[in-house]
Amino acid sequence: MYEEIVSGLTSFIGKSPTAFHAAANLGAILYENGYQKLDEGEKWEIKPGGRYYVTRNDSSIIAMNVGEQLEDYCFKIAASHSDSPTFKIKENAEIQVRDKYMKLNTEGYGGMLCATWFDRPLSVAGRVVVREGKEYAAKLVNADRDLLLIPNMAIHMNREVNKGYSYNNQVDMLPLFGGSGCRKGDFKRLIAEELGVEEDAVCGMDLYLYNRMKPSVWGADKEFISCPQLDDLQCAYTSLTGFLAGADDHAVNVFACFDNEEVGSGTKQGAASTFLHDTLYRTNLCLGKGEEEFYRAASKSFMLSCDNAHAVHPNHPEKTDEGNCVYINEGIVVKSHAGQKYTSDAVSIAVFRGICEEADVPLQFFANRSDMAGGSTLGNIAMSQVSMNSIDIGLPQLAMHSSFETAGVKDSYYMVRAVGKFFDSPIEAISVRPQQ
Template sequence: MEAIDAHEVQAAQDMLRFIEGCPSMFHTTAAIAARLEAVGFTELPEGASWEVEPGGSYYVTRNGSSIIAFRVGARALAVRDRFHFQLAASHGDSPTFKIKSAGELAGPAEYRRLNVEAYGGMMDYTWFDRPLGIAGRALVEEDGAVMSHLVHLDRDIAIIPSVAIHLNRDVNGGFAPNRAGDLCPLVSAGVLGEGSLDALVAHAVGAEPEQVLASDLFLVNRQQARVWGAADEFVSSPRIDDLMCAYTSLEGFLTAANSACVTVYCCFDNEEVGSNTKQGAMSTFLPDVLVRLMAALDMDEGEYRRALSRSMLVSCDNAHALHPNSPSLHDAQNSCVLNGGPVIKEAANQHYCSDAFSRAVFVALCRRADVPFQTFANRSDMAGGSTLGNLSNMQASMHAVDMGCPQLAMHSSYETAGTRDVDLTIRAMQAFFGTDIRIDGAHGFELVSA
């Protein structure tokens, strides 16, 4: 393998800065919106009428935690029977612990802890003995109205302490922590009293505690993200799943030009808990946006249905890299490695949306862009996970391929991926967004320079 170069390290560091600025799904949506506005995108509120023009760039948010952006190619309407969408979809949420509405636990003794519950399928043991912050949103009453504010207690607020081995001598033989008792973060040994959490949140948004009517708050692992290794081969950070794909697909979307179709970028909330929320991939958010943008372009429902048949989705969610200490857990032929390029994921049970047609499109794009790619399938005697591509396709059906970056320790509070894969995946997504993919049903396709 060639040495990691300075450009690849810089691309990885840029991604890590993005991840550090996204401690919750609400911050992720705000960060993406700010990036879009900085390059000239116009917000389209869901509650307003829309004006959309060829050559325009727009974005829509829902719940402050999901975002869809789109660019209408200047020539997208020139040949209406070729009108189509090219979309990428990732997710902005990650497994963590959510603080309950009554978020404080008093005792034992003078201790004060946080009352939390699991959000998503995290590996619980990875949350012990880590510096923790708090992030999310708060709904604040002010001047007769109630407004949503981002909350980020960006300092070491809490920790979940392990029990000493002297008091639990069997711990190395296996430990299954009880989420109701063993995983309550410690925030005070006696100095803080009742209502301290509410006071901290209120202070963070410049309000009094009684003004904060409700909140969605999550624990944040505050370990520093980093490029590391003797040869700078690795990146490690909280929330690599799926902010690595959210970032690389956004970079591809923004840096590729395509005047021939409508290119779409999606970052959904709630993938880690099933996607079946009003802002998740299985909601009406995506079809609502696509139908409304077509109506704004004076195109009808029939044209929308025809456009979907010619459209292509890349579902962007990370893949399990071959584990150096547990290679037997992986399929012998369909495993992927760090720094080997983006991964096409397939499953016979259709938990991934890839099939031969969509795989062929992505392979052809990677070859045109000279980007190496890999394949992933679970061992045939092991159940695999799922992602958002097949769920979003229940609402807006089109050809779709599941793709992700290879990583280790998925759903740990601190995950690891390959430095080179950041740049390689950006290049793959540039090829996807920068090519006019002309699809003829399931018969075939043509890749045309856009």
């Protein structure tokens, strides 16, 4: 039961070193389950009972399972994000050091724990644009071998390092690529060879570092899982699995996974873009419905914003709120914030609580300490484009934004069950009568 989901999750993450790969692999799963790919630049034909998906920028994806009885319908959405904190390779990346080393110039993407990137095998992956005749084509690339490493400085050269060190991204975080035999141009040549194209055909690169360490299931009862990118590919994979397992015939059931959450979502493919609104509105029009019907449907709709949450740290329990703290393997987390960084409110909490009771899934509640700033996620950002009831949920984890994070074996199963029940539930089950 748990093992099958964890096996699928680790396989998915292993094949998804970047948001581009994650979106492609989510699309492959959808295609295998009978979903037809749409192109934003082409005319759409969407029919009741149909299954479709569409991508934007090759890094965000939205899928729709369209019900057949849509006289009075709504949208049911489970949303997550495809990106994780990492380091992006700069355009002119190669830096020679005294003709003895070649390192690569990078810059930070998102808020990572820098110390976790040292002294472990790394590689590079992402999207490359190549010229094919008079056209350009985007291609995925993954140098699937131990290629790079960011070496720590020996304690003998920094005796005070264990008392605290401030990492400089331009100095400390540059990966070693080669030795004295490496020359400028070798990196681009390697990428061209990986793609099987001429070096001159490579016209643009969106490349990122990724951690090569293999996933590990560990603990006294094998209750923990550690691997890269659990935030947020754990939610992306489990919410997709739940989406595929359930559907309401009176709804347009939607799975969404957005890029760029870790840097604010303010891109053409992020949650702050028009991608979700455009997709829902075009679907509504293709079904022969007008603007009035779209807004009526949106008013009855509901979104699960799925992004992982901070579990109580075993060495620092004081860092979490005493009464609103969560633990690994004890259920899905509902996240709330008085300043509205999370979308959860009394209405959405009541609805989701009922769904989890029906699914026999345990629920936990998280709030930040009132004297500490917390993070944010994509829920309230997406709602600025298309408004509906929404709740922010996630799975508890340790070491968020580490290059090797830890979560619970049971919790992935809980998310699949709850999301499946959400999509199976009738419209009435996700609605609350307004105040009289």
